[in-house]
Amino acid sequence: MSKHISTGCLPGFEAAFVRVADVCRPLDFGDVFGRSGPLHLDLGAGDGGFAAGFAGAHPSFNVLAVERLLGRARKIAKKAWRQGLGNLRVLRLESGYLMRYLIPPSSVSVIHLMHPDPWPKRRHWKHRLVRDEFAAACLRALEPGGEIRLTIDHPGYLKDIVACFDRQPSLQAFRWLPGAGYPKSDFEVGFAGQGKVVFRQGWRKI
Ligand SMILES: C[S@@+](CC[C@H](N)C(=O)[O-])C[C@H]1O[C@@H](n2cnc3c(N)ncnc32)[C@H](O)[C@@H]1O
16 A cells, blocks of 8 residues: 555545655655656645646646645545546645655646735734745745746735745746636635736746
């Protein structure tokens, strides 16, 4: 049986969960997914509407949805199970820890950041995910040509995130817009009719 994921002995949706055997050792994604393939991370995946839709639209991609809340992680795992998505796995973990310690260097094709929590009050900014250390970890994790794709509705946090990624020496900003096979996230679906402006930006590792 795989070191990271149990598929044979766990009932139903539980099989979509990644079991981290050693929190000090980078994950082996060939082992996690049982195959090789372009690795896509959805960090702070919420209820997994985007991750499931994206995995379904791109069966050759390996999609890892990362979510710290157990209830939401379970919803994602249930989507993977019910929709028969063998290329979607769920990791219940803090994304910053994952990026810093568990992702092998140059292993990720795309990091999807969809509406990261903005923590609007200044005294709470320390809880924000995207800071310089996180940006450096993303750069390390990406393969050459790999991308970060950001979708966000909070202008203040957008400005700070842009500054963090722009400070990284080998990340080049580009205008990114979602094409076909890029479903809306649960938050975006919830915005319908609210007149919210959604910003998008991409960075590529050069
Ligand atoms: C604003 S919601 C957006 C959810 C989803 N990306 C979407 O667009 O519908 C942010 C999600 O990220 C999760 N989250 C926030 N910080 C996180 C972290 N450091 N690690 C993992 N998950 C995190 C929250 O629990 C929440 O589900």
